[in-house]
Amino acid sequence: MGGDQSRIRRFPGIAHEFIEVAGRPLPTLTTRPFRIVIERDGKEEPMRPPDGKPPYRVPSMAEVAALPWNGFSVASTFSGCGGSSLGYRMAGFRVLWASEFIEAARNTYRANASPYTIVDPRDIRQVKASDILDAIGMKPGELDLFDGSPPCASFSTSGKREAGWGRVKKYSDTEQRTDDLFFEYARLIQGLRPKTFVAENVSGLVKGTAKGYFLEILQTLKRGYRVEAKLLDAQWLGVPQARQRLIFVGVREDLCFSPAFPKPLPFRYTVRDAIPWICGIGGIRESGFSGERMVSSNSPCPTIMAGGGNGMNTSQFGVEAETDISRFAIGEEWDKLKPGEQSDRFFQLVKPPLDGPCPTITASGGSGSIAGVVHPTEKRKFTIPELRRICGFPDDFVLTGTYQQQWERLGRAVPPVMMMHIAGAVRDGVLRRLPRGA
Template structure:
C-alpha cells in the first residue's frame, strides 16, 4: 500500500464528521486526546470526567457542544450522576472510555515504590495506582455495551503484572469479554513510537468477541509530520505561540546534545533523545527538560520542539487549543492518547462490534 501524506484533520473537519448514531462517555479524559479520536470516528461524546484543572481547561477549549465535562474527583462520581446527565439507562451507553493515570506503572518512574502512596500528580496530590478500580466500579454500574481502557506498557512488565491480573479480573467481573493488547502508535498512523496497553471489552450478553485494530504497513517519520511547518528546520530560540525559550537549559546538556547523533538518546541529569528526520518521534513524555524525564529535541538544532511540532508528532490537529505555558501545553500532549491512534481503535470497535450489533437489531 502506498503511504498517503501525513495529515490530521482540522478541528473544523472533526466537528463536521457526521454522527454515526453511537454514543460514548469518557473517564480520566485528560486534555481530550481520546475523546477527539472518538469524534474522528463519528461517535458522540456525551459526558467526560477530568479532575486536573489545567487538563480540564484544555478539554473545555476543544469540547464538542454535546459533551458535559465533570471536574469532580472520580471517586465522588456515581453511575446515577452520569446516567441522569446523559438521559440514558444502565446498559444503553454504547462505549465507555477510560485512561486512568499511568505514572504508577510506567517503567520510567519509581513503580512499586509509589504504590499505595499519596504523591504529586500533575497539579494535585493523590494516590493514583488504585484509580483503575474506579473505572471498573462505574463499568459495573453503567453496563455499557463496549468499553476501551488504556494504560502504559509497564502494566504488563515486572512486578506490575500482579496489578494487571487484578485489573483484568475486575474488568471481566461485571460480565464482559475482555482482550488486552500492546499497541504501538507508530503502526496506527501516528509519527511517534508510543506503546500503550489497550483493553477492549464487550458485554457478555451481546455474544461478540473484542477486536483490536490491525497495524498499518507503513510508518510516518518526523520529516513526514513536521517538514512543511514554518521554522521546522530553523534554530528557533523561542516558541512562536508562548514566547518561551526552546533552547536546552545548561551548558552540559547542550554539550551532550552535540555529541549525540540523530536518533540517539543519552542519560545525564535529563534524558535527551535527539530526534531523527527519517524515523518516528520517540515517545513524548509528560514533562520536558526536568530531572529524570526524557526530553525530545530537534534533529538539527539544540532546541525543544515547538508546540506546532508537538501537535503534529502527537497526532493532534494543528488548531487544537492548548492552554497554559509552554511546559503545561507539552504536558497535555505527553499525557494524552494520540487522537489518531484512538480513532483507529474507535473505528475498529465501531465497525466490528457496534455496527454488526445494530445491523442485527440487537441494539
C-alpha cells in the same frame, strides 16, 4: 507581490505560478498557504508521494466537527486534555460526557470540546454511574462505549514505582493516590453496563511486579464482559511517534461478540513527514479531505508555520525561552548525539531520527531539565506546534497554560489518531454488527 519588478513563470506539468526575482528584491513572504497540484491532460490531480504512503495530515478541529455522526455515543473518564475523546470524534462518535479532575487539563478539554459534551470536574471517586446516566439521559445498558485512561504514572517503568503504590503523592497539579483508579473505572462499568468499553494504560502495567495489578484489573473488568488486552504502538497506527499503550477492549457478554482491535498500518510516519519544513525545504501538508496539498513557510517558528494564517494568537502556544535548551550548556553533548541516539550521561537526552518515528514524548519532557526528546536539527526542545504534529493532534487544537503544562497535556494524552483507529475497530467489529435495538 513584487509589482512590475517580478514576472510570473509557469513550469510544464505544474499548476502553480512561480515568481522569478533574480536580480531583484525578494517579494514579501506570507504565512498564507498556497495550493500545489499536478496538471495532466488538462485535469488537476493531487500530488502523491513516490512510495505510495499517504501524506501525513490530521484533520482540523473544524473538519472533525463537521464529520457525520456514526450513531454511537461515548462517555469518557480520566479524559485529560481530550486526546482519546478527539479520537472518538474522528471516528464519528459523539462524546456526551467527560470527567477530568485536573483543572489545567480540564481547561484544555473544554476549549476543544463539542458544545453538547458535559464536562464533570469531580474526583472520579465521587462520581456514581447514576450521575452519568442522568446527565446523558440514558438507562443502564444503553451507552455504546465507556472510555477510560486511569492515570498511569503508578505503573510507569521509570523511577521506583512500587514505592508509591498505596500512597497519596504528587500527580500533575494535584496530590492523590493513583494506583487504585482503575478499580473506580471498573466500578462505574458495573453501574453503567455499557455495550463496550475501551481502557488505556502504559505498557509498564504488564511488566515486572506490576503484573499482579494487571491480573487483578483484568479479572475485575471481566465481570460480565469478554475482555482482551493488547499492547498497541502508535507508530503503527498513523502517529509519527513510537508510543506503546496497553489497550483493554470489553464487550458485554450478552452481546456475544469478541473484542476488536485495529490492524497495524503497512507504513510508518516519520519526524520529517510530520514537520517537513524541519530541513528548510518548505513544509507540505494537505488541506481538507479533497486531496489538495498545502505548502507553508520553511521555518518551524510557530508564527510562520503551516496553519499560522488561521487567525489564532500564537502567544497562546507558550513558545518561550524555555524552548531553547542551549542555555543548559549541553550544546557539545547535543552535537555528539547521532539521530535516534540517547545520552545516558546527560539524563537520557534523545535526538530523534528524521526518517523514523519520534521516540516517546513524556509528560515531563517540557520541564526546565535537559532530559527527554529534543529537536533533531536544532539545539532546543520542540515548540508546541511541532509537538502537536508529532503527537497526532490537529494544528488548531487549542492548548492552555504554560509551555510546560501544554507539553504535559500532550505527553499524557493518547494520540487522537491512534484512538481513532481503535474506536474504528470497535465501531466496525462490534457496534455496527449488533442487531438494531440491542
